[in-house]
Amino acid sequence: MTAYIIRRLLYALPILIGVNALTFVLFFVVNSPDDMARMHLGSKRVTDAAIQSWKQDHGYDRPLLVNTAQQGAAVFTDTILFEKSIRLFLFDFGQSDSGRDIGHDISQRMWPSLAIAVPTLLIGLAVNITFALLLAFFRATYLDFWGVVLCVAMMSISGLFYIIGGQFLVGKVLNLVPISGYDTGVNAWKFIVLPMIVGVVGGIGSGTRWYRTLFLEEVHRDYVRSARAKGVSEHLVLFRHVLRNALIPILTGVVVVLPLLFIGSLLTESFFGIPGLGSYTIDAINSQDFAIVRAMVFLGAVLYILGLLLTDISYTIADPRVRLD
């Protein structure tokens, strides 16, 4: 097991290098630092001196790959590639273009993201499984048919509609909770409730439909038929046999997204004014802060790979038939 995990971590390394190379090409080769400086300084008639000083302030004045002006190891370390890209491997995100410490910002901002994402995931899971079991129990009836139709209809509604509609209905018409904002500590709950409800409701359509297919796949298996032939009652079959076996793909599907919960949802957070990592990224996109976008791309890739690893491990725990070696 340990050997497997170590091997998988080693496999992850070339992928991270690939991600890093991709972001490097995207951010420094497609557009030179001069272009970025010009973008930031705004107007078209920017003096060269202003560009140079901007680049110097943000550490973009180094050569891209090889610094011939330096001696020894500094030939390679005093370059943009090393300072801005390779340092990411040490989780040293450096400073944002507006001069803030990205690492510190991330450690601060991931908590609000988690506070929204975790309850949304858990409650959404419970709701979706409940509905899916209900549909599977009433399979091949009108209830099942119209349930699926409702799911497809709910899937077809834009996520923006759920957010805007939820804000309008709960926040403005009913006036139950504040429309957007955030608070520290326990007081945050009233800001969390609405995004959570919106997230859960928005996910019901696709979630329920997907879990229903998983349940139906299990319902047609041989062991279910034998259980029924033995005289086990239908609800016992559903809860003891079908649910347990269908939980394996459900749980592993959830594990993949667990690490990504840190990043939060870009859309929800910016709509509800949650100071999490999602709105951090949006703000960076809108203010064209490349350092932050670069850091978030790398962080996202790391978390995704971590999720894949966790999935493989959770397989062995949930399903004794799977062995990793």
Add this chain to the structure above:
Amino acid sequence: MPFQPVILWTDALIYLLLGLAMAMVWYTRRYEHLLQPWRRVAGSRTGQATMVVLAFYLLIGLLDTLHFNPKTSDDANGKPVYSTEVLSLFDVIAGPLRTQREKTYSSPFSSHLFSKENVEQADGSLVRDYPRLLYGGAHLDADGSGRAADIAWRSLSGAFNGALAWAALLILLCRFDRRRLHRLLMGRMDNPWHIGAWSALGLIMMFAALWELAGYYHVLGTDKVGEDVFFQSLKSIRTGLVIGTVTTLVMLPAAIMLGIMAGYFRGWVDDFIQYLYTTLNSIPGVLLIAAAVLMMQIYMSNHADEFNSLTERADLRLLFLCLILGVTSWTSLCRLLRGEALKLRELEYVQAARAFGVGHFRILLRHVVPNVMHIVLITIVLDFSGLVLAEAVLSYISIGVDPATNSWGNMINGARLELAREPVVWWSLLAAFGFMFTLVLAANLFSDVVRDAFDPRLRQQR
């Protein structure tokens, strides 16, 4: 010529797509086994109804694709001078809808502006009141009375015209055969064509009524700068369709080629291709799109003089968005195809071909590619609705289409803050969501039908 044709980049790709689709139809018609799954699609009631809706959207999208520069005048030598403004055939058909601009917001079917202004009375005094609209309901009496009756009458006459057009179309399709027409409408054909026919009637009547009314009112109101929302929603159809189809088109060659090569050749080819798509896949999609679009914005702002017109620039941005969405979405299809090719390469007929000394390229082309096409088709149809929805989200976080492009995302983005107004400006949002919902719902239902018809595994279960 009174106009000069313009082919934008996305137009060219749409024409290419149309050509491919026609070639596919022509090829499919020759082989019974290829025709079979399509028969199942036509045999499904949901398939019939959704195809009508999709065809309607497609028609408007295509009309909006035929672009040209109108002629403004002749110069001294009698040579025509063309405007730099790019219009589409749809703009011409819509005519007044495009040009009749109000001052600012007005609610659907309203004859007065949404906000109060200083209105000059006949005796020269100023009164703070809601002024009349320039075009919407301008034919009504001074006090705007008789509006309800006018709306009812016009929608009835519009619907009646629509029904006439529908009947004419149907008679033409049945080649003037009365019995055939009767069988069709009563559902006594081998496929449920009557479902398609009746849903077409509903759709045409509704649209014709709206279209008739749109000449006299702003049926879905006007937006902040006074543009007709109904017109905007219809114009947005093209953007949605382009995002949904061109994205898949541009990623298809890479996905098919790499996926099949990985599964067929195995070894280092497989390792390399797997590495490629795992790397791309491990970056969360939105972030990759954000990064790429940011870079493109810089490029465009630094090379602003390379674009002839705003339309061209917006169009290139749309194309680039499709490319980026394609880069993030080809990996799943590639993985599916790799798995399928892994299975196919071990099958007897492929083995036999290899034993006979058939080259790799030929085997791939003749034996592997045709046998994975159903997966490709299912993926195209399944991806469509997701891409249409993604466009709105991306436009909202300002990494989507150009702000000058008509799109549902831009409409939502422009109107979302207006819900905070009192009274609420709801029509822009609702129109965008409504049009998007109809398209996506139809696409979702249709994709289920296509999947059921094409996936051999699902067929065996039944």
